[in-house]
Amino acid sequence: MPYDPEMTFHRCPPTGCREQVPDKYLMCAPHWAMVPAPFQRAVYAALRDYGLGSAQLRAAHRAAIDAVNNQMEETDA
Secondary structure, three states, X not given: OOOOOOOOEEEXXXXXXXXXXXXXXXOOHHHHHHOOHHHHHHHXXXXXXXOOOOHHHHHXXXXXXXXXXXXXXXXHO
């Protein structure tokens, strides 16, 4: 059976989120909405320019996740 990102899921990566999201998305909609626009654009650009599995996309994902985690930490403080 071929890989289908619509049918496979992963846990939303920001700390504490238990939402399961389709593999075609980085994170759940509420957390994605917390990602600053420049970081969202960087994710889309890395995907477009370098593709899935690239170091550039992994770095853009990490930056977006860190941005959300930092916002949540500031809210908790």
